[in-house]
Amino acid sequence: MAYRIGKHTIVFNQPPKISNYAAVVGTKENNGPLKGCFDVIEQDSKCEQKSWELAESKMQQTAITTTLDKANKKICDIDVILAGDLLNQCIGSTFACLTSNRPFLGLYGACSTMAEGLLVGSCLIDGGCANNLIASASSHFCSAERQYRFPLAYGGQRPPTAQWTATAAGAVLMEKSNNCEFCVTHAIIGQMIEMGIKDANNMGAAMAPAAYHTISTLFSDTNTKPCDYDIIVTGDLGDIGASLLVRLFEQDKIDITKVYSDCGSMLYGDTQDVHSGGSGCGCSAAVLCGHLLDEMKNKKLNRLVFAGTGALMSPTSLQQGQPIVGICHAVVIERREN
Amino acid sequence: MAYRIGKHTIVFNQPPKISNYAAVVGTKENNGPLKGCFDVIEQDSKCEQKSWELAESKMQQTAITTTLDKANKKICDIDVILAGDLLNQCIGSTFACLTSNRPFLGLYGACSTMAEGLLVGSCLIDGGCANNLIASASSHFCSAERQYRFPLAYGGQRPPTAQWTATAAGAVLMEKSNNCEFCVTHAIIGQMIEMGIKDANNMGAAMAPAAYHTISTLFSDTNTKPCDYDIIVTGDLGDIGASLLVRLFEQDKIDITKVYSDCGSMLYGDTQDVHSGGSGCGCSAAVLCGHLLDEMKNKKLNRLVFAGTGALMSPTSLQQGQPIVGICHAVVIERREN
Numbered sequence: 012m013a014y015r016i017g018k019h020t021i022v023f024n025q026p027p028k029i030s031n032y033a034a035v036v037g038t039k040e041n042n043g044p045l046k047g048c049f050d051v052i053e054q055d056s057k058c059e060q061k062s063w064e065l066a067e068s069k070m071q072q073t074a075i076t077t078t079l080d081k082a083n084k085k086i087c088d089i090d091v092i093l094a095g096d097l098l099n100q101c102i103g104s105t106f107a108c109l110t111s112n113r114p115f116l117g118l119y120g121a122c123s124t125m126a127e128g129l130l131v132g133s134c135l136i137d138g139g140c141a142n143n144l145i146a147s148a149s150s151h152f153c154s155a156e157r158q159y160r161f162p163l164a165y166g167g168q169r170p171p172t173a174q175w176t177a178t179a180a181g182a183v184l185m186e187k188s189n190n191c192e193f194c195v196t197h198a199i200i201g202q203m204i205e206m207g208i209k210d211a212n213n214m215g216a217a218m219a220p221a222a223y224h225t226i227s228t229l230f231s232d233t234n235t236k237p238c239d240y241d242i243i244v245t246g247d248l249g250d251i252g253a254s255l256l257v258r259l260f261e262q263d264k265i266d267i268t269k270v271y272s273d274c275g276s277m278l279y280g281d282t283q284d285v286h287s288g289g290s291g292c293g294c295s296a297a298v299l300c301g302h303l304l305d306e307m308k309n310k311k312l313n314r315l316v317f318a319g320t321g322a323l324m325s326p327t328s329l330q331q332g333q334p335i336v337g338i339c340h341a342v343v344i345e346r347r348e349n
Numbered sequence: 350m351a352y353r354i355g356k357h358t359i360v361f362n363q364p365p366k367i368s369n370y371a372a373v374v375g376t377k378e379n380n381g382p383l384k385g386c387f388d389v390i391e392q393d394s395k396c397e398q399k400s401w402e403l404a405e406s407k408m409q410q411t412a413i414t415t416t417l418d419k420a421n422k423k424i425c426d427i428d429v430i431l432a433g434d435l436l437n438q439c440i441g442s443t444f445a446c447l448t449s450n451r452p453f454l455g456l457y458g459a460c461s462t463m464a465e466g467l468l469v470g471s472c473l474i475d476g477g478c479a480n481n482l483i484a485s486a487s488s489h490f491c492s493a494e495r496q497y498r499f500p501l502a503y504g505g506q507r508p509p510t511a512q513w514t515a516t517a518a519g520a521v522l523m524e525k526s527n528n529c530e531f532c533v534t535h536a537i538i539g540q541m542i543e544m545g546i547k548d549a550n551n552m553g554a555a556m557a558p559a560a561y562h563t564i565s566t567l568f569s570d571t572n573t574k575p576c577d578y579d580i581i582v583t584g585d586l587g588d589i590g591a592s593l594l595v596r597l598f599e600q601d602k603i604d605i606t607k608v609y610s611d612c613g614s615m616l617y618g619d620t621q622d623v624h625s626g627g628s629g630c631g632c633s634a635a636v637l638c639g640h641l642l643d644e645m646k647n648k649k650l651n652r653l654v655f656a657g658t659g660a661l662m663s664p665t666s667l668q669q670g671q672p673i674v675g676i677c678h679a680v681v682i683e684r685r686e687n
Binding site for chain 2 (some may be wrong): 012013014015019021031045061062064090091095097098099100101102105106108109111112113114115116117118119120121127131134135137138139140141142158198199200201202203205323324325326327328331334338340
């Protein structure tokens with residue numbers, strides 16, 4: 012049984028274990044600062060599929076099967092899959108999981124989907140509703156660009172505030188266990204915050220206030236401060252959103268800079284022409300499953316806040332003049348000695 | 350704490366209470382067989398908003414506020430809102446819940462979203478992750494038609510197998526309680542099933558096998574038969590999908606006809622020119638919250654299977670030749686004497 016403390020924080024009595032994980036990325040993602048961290052590198056942007064949409068599904072499916080292989084488990088051993096993506100009607104996840112023949116819960120949290128999956132998954136396992144599960148998410152630069160912005164062949168210019176949708180997928184296997192290497196101890200379901208941003212090329216600014224709200228609520232609910240965590244990562248505010256988040260905390264006289272990073276800023280290097288950094292459900296999923304959880308495994312990190320940030324909008328809502336709504340779901344992941 | 354029985358069924362130890370509910374519909378929906386069952390009838394298809402998309406959000410928001418008013422509660426009393434809809438990136442729910450300032454989990458289950466919300470909500474409450482919550486869903490004929498099919502002004506012909514997306518929304522308030530009028534006792538997370546249907550005007554056929562899978566799993570996991578329930582409702586297979594479901598059970602020599610209904614068949618009358626019946630997240634949400642739960646309150650029904658069916662697809666996936674994937678999430682709702 013979980014219980015609630017403070018305003019919004021859920022505490023898990025038997026913290027669900029993250030027992031394995033895998034990340035799949037494209038070549039651009041593997042040519043950045045995290046080169047070599049990922050399980051599978053897709054050389055072909057179509058992953059030998061007929062469309063970019065099916066390529067995205069293939070990558071998410073590969074992330075799931077690689078996770079299961081690493082855990083020496085079969086898909087039929089899994090109680091439920093929780094998944095989501097950015098494509099209309101979440102078809103990336105549908106076709107990634109269709110052949111699994113396992114119970115499936117579709118989530119929509121835009122780029123916060125990996126965190127939403129970990130969060131809901133933790134609630135299901137801690138509450139006895141599942142013994143194990145897969146949480147997964149994906150995005151693909153090409154499928155996202157043509158759905159949200161312009162046909163790729165149009166070659167539109169991107170402003171400096173724009174983020175680059177990562178061609179990437181990640182999956183984690185969570186299990187009920189008393190014997191944890193690392194586990195999810197706390198979770199916060201984010202609330203939507205909207206500050207009037209209407210520029211789809213400035214998602215970081217739209218999401219930073221939601222990240223601030225969720226992370227500061229975590230601090231106050233659990234009576235912790237930034238130095239109580241080895242790392243606090245948002246995913247994905249990008250460079251501009253991340254600097255806004257730092258400034259929002261400065262107003263509270265809280266310095267998060269010593270422990271703070273953003274998955275969108277970590278994934279790509281300065282020379283990769285991605286402007287404000289990475290984005291997309293797959294960005295934070297791949298940075299978590301390709302890099303951060305390995306750092307925990309290697310005992311370089313013991314306590315991590317994974318704060319997934321999403322921009323809730325559609326091309327239709329933007330064309331109709333509606334603002335971009337930010338949301339941030341967070342989980343605390345702790346390494347524990349066996 | 351919940352526990353699992355059989356292959357997939359979740360049993361709640363302290364069944365979460367459905368303490369209030371409300372349904373909002375358009376005029377066409379209130380002119381069918383369920384006339385007078387609904388809390389709010391919107392006379393204007395735009396609900397005094399600037400677009401059909403915002404009208405849909407307004408209807409879902411009205412369903413939530415009406416539910417809270419009936420329960421004599423304020424939105425600030427609510428721990429979390431779970432919501433979803435059919436619009437790209439679930440913007441119907443985003444703009445319905447934006448001003449709530451409450452934690453928000455976005456779900457995507459196509460027309461099964463109301464059942465998915467009840468299911469995940471029950472898990473959260475039973476597991477101690479929330480003391481109360483709102484689950485809501487919506488759809489709008491005009492916003493769905495132009496997104497999925499054709500501009501309304503085009504006046505496209507609809508084949509006899511087509512379903513009519515309901516202009517409707519529903520919301521339930523769930524609470525942790527030992528003192529239940531009616532509560533969710535069991536839940537099954539559906540698995541995706543695809544039988545090669547590629548006709549977006551024949552969703553019922555695409556979803557019926559998934560409904561069969563979930564409901565027959567419920568029967569075998571709980572060792573029950575159709576007569577153990579006062580009513581089994583799917584939402585929304587429509588007339589054609591419903592008759593296919595009956596035939597699938599006939600192959601097992603199980604007759605469900607005495608207790609079986611479909612929300613899509615219940616919402617509209619034969620003279621309303623909706624062809625195979627209603628569909629859309631709002632259809633089953635409004636039939637549950639406008640009619641079925643009232644029937645339980647009035648002691649006409651004691652034990653109900655609410656099996657939400659969704660067609661997982663997008664116009665892009667259809668254009669790319671992918672099949673329509675069916676899914677069915679189910680909950681068992683029981684009336685208990687106080």
